[in-house]
Amino acid sequence: MSIAPLRIAIAGLGTVGAGVIRLLETNRDLIAARAGRPIEVTAVSARDRAKDRGVDISPFAWEDDMTALAARNDVDVVVELVGGADGPALALSRAALKGGKGLVTANKAMVAHHGLALAEAAEAAGVALKFEAAVAGGIPVVKGIREGTSANALTKVYGILNGTCNYILSEMEETGADFAETLIEAQKLGYAEADPSFDIDGIDAAHKLAILAAIGFGARIDFDAVRVNGIRQVRAADIAQADALGFVIRLIGEADVEEGEGGPCLLQRVRPCLVAKNHPLAPVDGPTNAVVAEGNFSGRLLFQGAGAGDGPTASAVVADLIDIARSEVSAPFSIPVARLAALPPAEPGHRTERTYIRFTVNDRPGVLAEITAAMRDADVSIESLIQHGRSREGGEVLVAMVTHEGPERCVTRALELLEGSDSLTDPPLVLPILS
Amino acid sequence: MSIAPLRIAIAGLGTVGAGVIRLLETNRDLIAARAGRPIEVTAVSARDRAKDRGVDISPFAWEDDMTALAARNDVDVVVELVGGADGPALALSRAALKGGKGLVTANKAMVAHHGLALAEAAEAAGVALKFEAAVAGGIPVVKGIREGTSANALTKVYGILNGTCNYILSEMEETGADFAETLIEAQKLGYAEADPSFDIDGIDAAHKLAILAAIGFGARIDFDAVRVNGIRQVRAADIAQADALGFVIRLIGEADVEEGEGGPCLLQRVRPCLVAKNHPLAPVDGPTNAVVAEGNFSGRLLFQGAGAGDGPTASAVVADLIDIARSEVSAPFSIPVARLAALPPAEPGHRTERTYIRFTVNDRPGVLAEITAAMRDADVSIESLIQHGRSREGGEVLVAMVTHEGPERCVTRALELLEGSDSLTDPPLVLPILS
Numbered sequence: 114m115s116i117a118p119l120r121i122a123i124a125g126l127g128t129v130g131a132g133v134i135r136l137l138e139t140n141r142d143l144i145a146a147r148a149g150r151p152i153e154v155t156a157v158s159a160r161d162r163a164k165d166r167g168v169d170i171s172p173f174a175w176e177d178d179m180t181a182l183a184a185r186n187d188v189d190v191v192v193e194l195v196g197g198a199d200g201p202a203l204a205l206s207r208a209a210l211k212g213g214k215g216l217v218t219a220n221k222a223m224v225a226h227h228g229l230a231l232a233e234a235a236e237a238a239g240v241a242l243k244f245e246a247a248v249a250g251g252i253p254v255v256k257g258i259r260e261g262t263s264a265n266a267l268t269k270v271y272g273i274l275n276g277t278c279n280y281i282l283s284e285m286e287e288t289g290a291d292f293a294e295t296l297i298e299a300q301k302l303g304y305a306e307a308d309p310s311f312d313i314d315g316i317d318a319a320h321k322l323a324i325l326a327a328i329g330f331g332a333r334i335d336f337d338a339v340r341v342n343g344i345r346q347v348r349a350a351d352i353a354q355a356d357a358l359g360f361v362i363r364l365i366g367e368a369d370v371e372e373g374e375g376g377p378c379l380l381q382r383v384r385p386c387l388v389a390k391n392h393p394l395a396p397v398d399g400p401t402n403a404v405v406a407e408g409n410f411s412g413r414l415l416f417q418g419a420g421a422g423d424g425p426t427a428s429a430v431v432a433d434l435i436d437i438a439r440s441e442v443s444a445p446f447s448i449p450v451a452r453l454a455a456l457p458p459a460e461p462g463h464r465t466e467r468t469y470i471r472f473t474v475n476d477r478p479g480v481l482a483e484i485t486a487a488m489r490d491a492d493v494s495i496e497s498l499i500q501h502g503r504s505r506e507g508g509e510v511l512v513a514m515v516t517h518e519g520p521e522r523c524v525t526r527a528l529e530l531l532e533g534s535d536s537l538t539d540p541p542l543v544l545p546i547l548s
Numbered sequence: 549m550s551i552a553p554l555r556i557a558i559a560g561l562g563t564v565g566a567g568v569i570r571l572l573e574t575n576r577d578l579i580a581a582r583a584g585r586p587i588e589v590t591a592v593s594a595r596d597r598a599k600d601r602g603v604d605i606s607p608f609a610w611e612d613d614m615t616a617l618a619a620r621n622d623v624d625v626v627v628e629l630v631g632g633a634d635g636p637a638l639a640l641s642r643a644a645l646k647g648g649k650g651l652v653t654a655n656k657a658m659v660a661h662h663g664l665a666l667a668e669a670a671e672a673a674g675v676a677l678k679f680e681a682a683v684a685g686g687i688p689v690v691k692g693i694r695e696g697t698s699a700n701a702l703t704k705v706y707g708i709l710n711g712t713c714n715y716i717l718s719e720m721e722e723t724g725a726d727f728a729e730t731l732i733e734a735q736k737l738g739y740a741e742a743d744p745s746f747d748i749d750g751i752d753a754a755h756k757l758a759i760l761a762a763i764g765f766g767a768r769i770d771f772d773a774v775r776v777n778g779i780r781q782v783r784a785a786d787i788a789q790a791d792a793l794g795f796v797i798r799l800i801g802e803a804d805v806e807e808g809e810g811g812p813c814l815l816q817r818v819r820p821c822l823v824a825k826n827h828p829l830a831p832v833d834g835p836t837n838a839v840v841a842e843g844n845f846s847g848r849l850l851f852q853g854a855g856a857g858d859g860p861t862a863s864a865v866v867a868d869l870i871d872i873a874r875s876e877v878s879a880p881f882s883i884p885v886a887r888l889a890a891l892p893p894a895e896p897g898h899r900t901e902r903t904y905i906r907f908t909v910n911d912r913p914g915v916l917a918e919i920t921a922a923m924r925d926a927d928v929s930i931e932s933l934i935q936h937g938r939s940r941e942g943g944e945v946l947v948a949m950v951t952h953e954g955p956e957r958c959v960t961r962a963l964e965l966l967e968g969s970d971s972l973t974d975p976p977l978v979l980p981i982l983s
Contacts, residue, residue, distance in 0.1 A: 136845050140701055146766065146883040147698045251846040253696025260695075261688025263582045264866030266575055331581065393852065396831060403850075410571050411686040411863035415838075417828065417850040428846035431699030439878045448581040 118151040119438040121217075122182040123173075124205055125194035126159035129219060129246075131166040132423030133192065133430050138168070144431065148438035152431070155187045183208035190215035190241070190437055192430060198222035210234040210242065215442075217433045219246035219426055225320035225336040228327070229453070232445040242445040243433035248321040249274060249402040251425025252418040253432060258329050258406050259447045265408025270329045271367035271547075274321040274383075276400030276420035277312035278344050278364040280304040282352070282385070283398035286361060291349045304400055314343035315364065315383040322366035326381050328447050329406065330370050331454055338458035340382040346542045347385055350501065351471055354513045355544075358469075358497075360387035361395050365547060371459050378459035386547040387469050394547070462522030467496070467546040469515050470524065472531075473539040476510040480536045484512060491527035494519055509538050515546070553586040554873040556652075557617040558608075559640055560629035561594035564654060564681075566601040567858030568627065568865050573603070579866065583873035587866070590622045618643035625650035625676070625872055627865060633657035645669040645677065650877075652868045654681035654861055660755035660771040663762070664888070667880040677880040678868035683756045684709060684837040686860025687853040688867060693764050693841050694882045700843025705764045706802035706982075709756040709818075711835030711855035712747035713779050713799040715739040717787070717820070718833035721796060726784045739835055749778035750799065750818040757801035761816050763882050764841065765805050766889055773893035775817040781977045782820055785936065786906055789948045790979075793904075793932075795822035796830050800982060806894050813894035821982040822904050829982070897957030902931070902981040904950050905959065907966075908974040911945040915971045919947060926962035929954055944973050950981070 123130050137144065137152055145151040157170055158179035176182050179201055182191055191209035193216060195202040202223050209216045211234060218224065224231070224244045235242035245255045249272075258270065273279050277299065284295050296313065299305035311317045319339040327334040344364055355362050365386040370377050388395045393415050397403045402420030407413045419425035436442075446453060474480045481500065488495055494517040501511040516524065528541055558565050572579065572587055580586040592605055593614035611617050614636055617626055626644035628651060630637040637658050644651045646669060653659065659666070659679045670677035680690045684707075693705065708714050712734065719730050731748065734740035746752045754774040762769040779799055790797050800821040805812050823830045828850050832838045837855030842848050854860035871877075881888060909915045916935065923930055929952040936946040951959065963976055 132845070136699055139844070140699060143701055143766065144699060146887055149878065251843075252849060253692055256696055257688055257692065257851075260871060261691055261867060262863070263870045264571055264575060264579060264863045266578060331578065391831070393831065396826070396828065408686075408863060409574070410567070410859040410866075412854040412857070412860055414687060415850070415852040416692075417852070419847040422847070424845040425847055428697070428699045428843060431845075432696060435698045436695060439876075441874075441876045441878070443584065443874045443876070452581055 116150040118153040119148065119189050119434065120153055120155045120187055121190045121192055121434060122156040122185060122188040123154060123192045123194060124158045124179040124182055125196065126157060126166055126170065127194065128423040129426045130159065130194045131168045132427035133194070134168045134170070136427040136431050144435060148435040150438055152434050152438060156182055156185055158182055180205050180208050183212050183214060188214060190217060190434065193218040193220055196220055196222070198226040203227055206231055207234065210238055210240060213238050213240055215241040215437050217243045217430055219244070219430060221247040221317065221320040221324065225323045225334060228324065228334050229450050233450045235445055236449055241437045241442040243436065244324070245433050246426045246429035248324050249404055250276070250418070250420040250422060251428045252402055252404065252416050252420070253429065254325070254404045254416045255328065257414070257416050258325060262406050262408045262411055262414065263447065265411050267329045267406055267408050269367065269369045269407045270325050270404065271365055272404035273363055273394055273397050273402050274318040274366045274404070275312055275364055276402055277305045277309065278318070279397065279402070280400045281313070282344060282347065282362050282364065285349055285352050286356070289349055289353070292345065292347060313345055315341040318364060318366045318383045322368055322381055322383055325404065326368035326379060327453065329368065330379060330456070331448050332379050332456045333453045335379065335456070335458065338379065338381055342384040344385050350511050351542060351544070354471070354499065355387050355469065358515065359390055360546065361390060362386070362544065363388045363394060363397070370456065373457070373459060375457070377454070377456055379456035380459035380461055384545065386545050388547045392547065462520065462525065464521050465518050466521060466548065467516055467518050468524050469513065469544040469546060471542045472512040472537055473509050474512055474536050475538060476508045481512065483534060483536055484531065487527045487530040490530060492519065492523045493527045551585040553588040554583065554624050554869065555588055555590045555622055556625045556627055556869060557591040557620060557623040558589060558627045558629060559593045559614040559617055560631065561592060561601055561605065562629065563858040564861045565594065565629045566603045567862035568629070569603045569605070571862040571866050579870060583870045585873055587869050587873060591617055591620055593617055615640050615643050618647050618649060623649060625652060625869060628653040628655055631655055631657070633661040638662055641666055642669065645673055645675060648673050648675055650676040650872050652678045652865055654679070654865060656682040656752065656755040656759065660758045660769060663759065663769050664885050668885045670880055671884055676872045676877040678871065679759070680868050681861045681864035683759050684839055685711070685853070685855040685857060686863045687837055687839065687851050687855070688864065689760070689839045689851045690763065692849070692851050693760060697841050697843045697846055697849065698882065700846050702764045702841055702843050704802065704804045704842045705760050705839065706800055707839035708798055708829055708832050708837050709753040709801045709839070710747055710799055711837060712740045712744065713753070714832065714837070715835045716748070717779060717782065717797050717799065720784055720787050721791070724784055724788070727780065727782060748780055750776040753799060753801045753818045757803055757816055757818055760839065761803035761814060762888065764803065765814060765891070766883050767814050767891045768888045770814065770893065773814070773816060777819040779820050785946050786977060786979070789906070789934065790822050790904065793950065794825055795981065796825060797821070797979065798823045798829060798832070805891065808892070808894060812889070812891055814891035815894035815896055819980065821980050823982045827982060897955065897960065899956050900953050901956060901983065902951055902953050903959050904948065904979040904981060906977045907947040907972055908944050909947055909971050910973060911943045916947065918969060918971055919966065922962045922965040925965060927954065927958045928962045
């Protein structure tokens with residue numbers, strides 16, 4: 114084959130960067146066959162040149178300043194694996210696109226915050242911007258929604274988008290342990306970072322959801338509009354209670370469009386939900402991710418696989434490179450940025466759902482009456498209520514209830530009525546039941 | 549937008565053809581936005597022009613002879629929805645590609661039998677040949693494997709590829725009814741055809757598997773090498789027995805490549821299997837399809853959704869059209885036909901698996917001894933054995949066993965030893981346990 118290779122530069126040589134180099138080496142021949150030409154690394158940049166990464170980087174040119182990769186004339190595509198929404202990753206990405214080079218990135222924070230500006234730059238330069246690895250690791254779900262469901266108006270996109278949270282929740286389910294100790298265990302095993310807040314507070318899932326929502330609904334990315342609840346408040350007792358009711362607890366990101374008074378609005382939220390055990394997302398455990406897209410013709414489609422890890426993430430990065438080598442370069446967000454709709458955030462108060470609510474209360478007379486009165490006054494209809502026996506650590510008792518289907522604003526109102534009550538020892542935990 | 553529309557002709561106006569017209573009408577604006585230009589039907593052909601299909605075909609030119617669609621100069625892409633491996637569908641497809649038009653087809657039989665010749669014609673003419681709708685209905689699994697896993701050497705592709713069989717098996721599970729009556733019910737509900745043999749004998753699943761195997765393993769399609777067992781022999785008692793052991797029964801198509809003495813060999817087979825209830829394929833019920841692809845970097849990926857129906861199939865057809873409108877036209881089987889490997893069929897006798905074997909025997913002394921002696925003589929190690937009580941219809945009794953993991957050839961040998969025995973009232977049913 115005498116066709117010119119696709120020449121790439123890699124910025125960032127952590128586990129994913131090393132994984133990309135290893136993948137390109139291991140699967141060299143089949144990649145060249147599928148891409149129609151070889152894909153060759155020409156230059157790399159990282160913080161420490163000498164570090165042992167298990168791969169040989171000596172054949173590649175080295176740049177101390179990663180932005181210099183964008184200026185090299187032996188590079189067609191820059192692969193950005195540095196991370197961080199701003200800073201060097203963004204500077205490099207801008208420089209690469211401006212310089213007429215394609216860009217492949219695994220950086221969900223950067224795409225969620227600056228994806229539209231980068232896509233505009235890519236469209237202006239007529240080059241590719243691809244970010245399959247930014248959402249759900251090795252699962253080709255950006256492609257699945259951008260191209261697989263392209264004939265459909267989507268009614269809903271939702272799924273399990275954060276492997277750390279899913280690992281913690283399914284471990285808690287398995288072991289009966291509480292959140293704090295499971296998190297420590299997850300950190301020991303490498304499933305959670307030393308600073309886990311981006312994951313467990315739902316930010317990482319929100320980044321991914323905002324990207325999928327933009328592609329799925331033809332909307333401008335609006336990360337700030339994502340309503341986010343993390344999983345810190347979920348206790349072992351909640352998981353046990355959910356189990357007894359026929360549910361598991363999963364952190365779910367979901368997005369849909371509703372017709373508001375002034376036109377369509379976009380609802381995006383990330384929150385732990387009760388998921389019925391016969392729902393396709395319920396058996397998704399450990400660090401696995403899964404995304405459901407519901408189209409008006411396709412019906413419900415499920416994409417599932419490894420949500421993180423160097424191998425799966427490298428698989429997604431190189432799939433993007435193969436697409437670029439095949440000259441498959443259309444609008445990064447499926448339709449050109451200029452034609453994406455600016456959808457205002459939807460206000461979900463009128464939406465109806467069943468809800469699990471757990472209170473931690475002082476064990477004294479009248480508490481149940483106080484809670485149930487608030488529910489009554491806010492028009493929340495209780496389907497079932499369980500009061501657990503006194504916990505070992507003092508006078509705290511758990512009261513869990515499941516509501517009948519009703520407007521979300523009624524539950525919000527009930528909790529407002531209870532705000533400041535000295536019967537409650539902690540803020541109540543509200544978990545919607547995924548329908 | 550002043551860009552020229554992509555002009556298509558549709559051959560075959562059954563439920564899928566009408567579905568494509570309805571989809572293009574319903575989602576017209578978003579399709580134009582995503583495709584970068586409108587997609588317009590210019591001409592159609594079917595058997596009966598007057599038939600009411602619930603869509604208005606009067607705006608389109610009509611051809612009595614569908615092959616004439618390929619000669620029209622107001623057509624860029626022909627959509628073939630006629631069906632049948634040969635005959636008019638093949639004639640039209642050849643004429644379209646030869647005439648420099650793109651071809652989109654939902655015809656799994658034609659692609660399984662003639663896909664390579666058609667792909668060669670498409671490559672020679674520099675036009676698109678796409679067949680997402682031919683495999684697993686609305687699930688973008690051709691794209692998922694061709695593009696989503698393109699960076700990987702696949703270790704295995706397998707899944708539930710026939711909605712009729714999956715509906716029947718999961719209904720039998722649900723109702724406890726036997727195969728024959730469940731088939732009649734499925735026919736009444738439209739889940740099985742009047743002549744169901746293509747589905748229930750596994751041929752349809754084999755067509756789809758052969759297509760996926762070619763794309764996944766870079767191999768020339770070899771439909772004739774698929775080893776096929778259908779589901780006619782599966783009884784209610786087998787499903788009950790599987791359930792008691794922690795399994796469900798699903799018709800599984802699976803393909804992999806093994807290193808033989810003379811080089812790599814391709815194993816393709818379709819057979820009912822016992823699937824552990826915690827396997828991701830076990831909860832796939834009704835007419836749903838699901839495909840698993842295991843890559844050397846991606847790990848296990850699952851694609852799941854509606855395996856048939858006019859909406860999902862139309863969704864896949866139009867997704868192909870949008871790709872073509874976006875000028876995404878690379879090799880139909882991922883790599884050019886000339887570079888696909890001709891892989892000889894693998895001989896699986898040395899492979900090891902656990903197996904469920906059910907015998908129907910005459911209820912008389914010595915039968916169990918005869919069966920267990922054959923197992924011993926063929927080196928099959930029995931993990932568990934259950935003899936059911938006498939059935940109501942005479943002297944027939946079921947004996948079910950699960951073997952320890954062992955070479956397939958030993959089970960084959962054991963059954964050969966029992967061949968012709970007048971203790972057996974029916975050929976034994978052998979169901980591998982999916983690992």
